[in-house]
Amino acid sequence: MSINEIRSQFPILDRSVNGRPLVYLDNTATSQTPRRVVEAIDDMYFAHKANVHRGVFALSQEATDLQEASREHVRKFLNARSTAEIIFTRGTTEALNLVASSFGGSTLRDGDEIILTVMEHHANIVPWQLLQSRINFKIKVVTINERGELDLDQYRSLFTDRTRLVSVTHVSNVLGTVNPIREIVDIAHSRGVRVVVDGAQAVPHLAVDVQALDADFYAFSSHKMYGPTGIGVLYGKEQLLENMPPYQGGGEMIGKVTFEKTTFAELPFKFEAGTPDFVGIAALAQALDFIADTSYELIASHEHELLQYTTARMLEIPGMRIYGTAPDKAAVISFLVDGCHHYDVGMLLDQLGVAVRTGHHCAEPLMNYLGIEGTVRASFAVYNTLAEADAFIAALNRVVAMLR
Numbered sequence: 001m002s003i004n005e006i007r008s009q010f011p012i013l014d015r016s017v018n019g020r021p022l023v024y025l026d027n028t029a030t031s032q033t034p035r036r037v038v039e040a041i042d043d044m045y046f047a048h049k050a051n052v053h054r055g056v057f058a059l060s061q062e063a064t065d066l067q068e069a070s071r072e073h074v075r076k077f078l079n080a081r082s083t084a085e086i087i088f089t090r091g092t093t094e095a096l097n098l099v100a101s102s103f104g105g106s107t108l109r110d111g112d113e114i115i116l117t118v119m120e121h122h123a124n125i126v127p128w129q130l131l132q133s134r135i136n137f138k139i140k141v142v143t144i145n146e147r148g149e150l151d152l153d154q155y156r157s158l159f160t161d162r163t164r165l166v167s168v169t170h171v172s173n174v175l176g177t178v179n180p181i182r183e184i185v186d187i188a189h190s191r192g193v194r195v196v197v198d199g200a201q202a203v204p205h206l207a208v209d210v211q212a213l214d215a216d217f218y219a220f221s222s223h224k225m226y227g228p229t230g231i232g233v234l235y236g237k238e239q240l241l242e243n244m245p246p247y248q249g250g251g252e253m254i255g256k257v258t259f260e261k262t263t264f265a266e267l268p269f270k271f272e273a274g275t276p277d278f279v280g281i282a283a284l285a286q287a288l289d290f291i292a293d294t295s296y297e298l299i300a301s302h303e304h305e306l307l308q309y310t311t312a313r314m315l316e317i318p319g320m321r322i323y324g325t326a327p328d329k330a331a332v333i334s335f336l337v338d339g340c341h342h343y344d345v346g347m348l349l350d351q352l353g354v355a356v357r358t359g360h361h362c363a364e365p366l367m368n369y370l371g372i373e374g375t376v377r378a379s380f381a382v383y384n385t386l387a388e389a390d391a392f393i394a395a396l397n398r399v400v401a402m403l404r
């Protein structure tokens with residue numbers, strides 16, 4: 001499939017912004033959505049809408065079947081063993097809060113320790129801090145080298161006999177670094193420690209096999225991987241999920257309710273209280289099909305070409321500093337240009353039609369570690385073109401000339 005054929009599936013890419021053709025380079029924050037996903041949402045509303053799991057009537061059964069077909073799709077996508085291991089959430093954030101509250105809350109004890117990394121998104125920091133108000137455990141932090149790669153020797157040295165959990169991002173949303181999850185998991189498992197993986201920035205770019213990674217939990221968001229907003233996935237090993245208490249209470253997650261005692265539903269429904277976003281869940285299947293039809297081979301090779309090309313052109317600009325230079329890196333480029341405030345760069349690029357993100361990217365501890373306030377971040381998806389990379393570089397040169 002050509003990149004133009006891929007682009008033609010995304011109507012928004014044809015629009016202009018501030019009188020210029022849109023160059024959308026904020027894919028790390030959210031990707032755009034192909035027509036087939038939006039059509040699936042339409043189809044759910046126009047043809048199949050009824051509440052799931054409740055009705056004996058045909059329409060409700062159809063909606064339920066579409067939701068559950070999507071769960072099976074996600075199971076295959078991640079190569080999970082069973083659909084009991086696939087829990088639908090509102091996104092990565094809710095998935096990580098679920099793990100912290102339910103798994104962390106039921107397994108951690110006062111005096112225990114968990115390990116995070118300095119490159120975590122706030123979504124993989126704050127839920128653990130909230131839990132610290134209930135349990136007095138310690139958070140230890142893995143640092144990075146000058147390329148933005150985790151220091152695995154230092155990681156190994158953080159383990160003690162009180163270490164209970166590691167929670168780590170698969171791909172950094174600032175540095176682009178692809179972390180060696182299998183190695184990180186093996187090191188933890190050899191000490192009997194469980195591993196949670198934040199996959200929000202991985203699934204848009206690379207094939208994930210949860211059995212090959214041997215991750216105990218794996219979380220991601222649909223809206224960053226061409227799917228609808230408002231839903232995400234938590235994968236968890238069945239035996240762990242089985243032993244965890246529910247995260248929220250309500251309809252759908254119960255077996256039998258009396259005022260004296262309530263029993264809970266089987267997996268995965270035990271963790272899905274209330275009416276789920278069954279419309280978005282059904283449409284997520286189309287995003288997975290879009291990725292399968294496009295293929296991760298093409299996504300990875302095209303994004304790698306965009307990354308290499310754009311990085312080389314950016315480094316021609318005097319005073320350019322790129323944060324995150326790992327050889328194994330997703331197409332995310334965080335940068336600063338000497339003499340230019342990141343916010344001004346972003347605002348002026350927008351005037352020229354180029355959408356990039358500025359600021360701390362919900363990774364303030366990483367910014368503190370790097371000794372900066374924020375960066376400008378350009379991030380690519382499979383529908384971006386080398387011509388857009390050129391337009392970005394031309395706009396960036398103009399902006400830098402203006403600001404200096």
Ligand code: PMP
Nearest residue numbers: 091092093121123173198200221
């Ligand atoms: N983790 C990482 C690495 C992310 O990049 C993001 C989104 N920026 C999140 C978690 C949170 O995802 P969401 O807002 O979709 O829950």
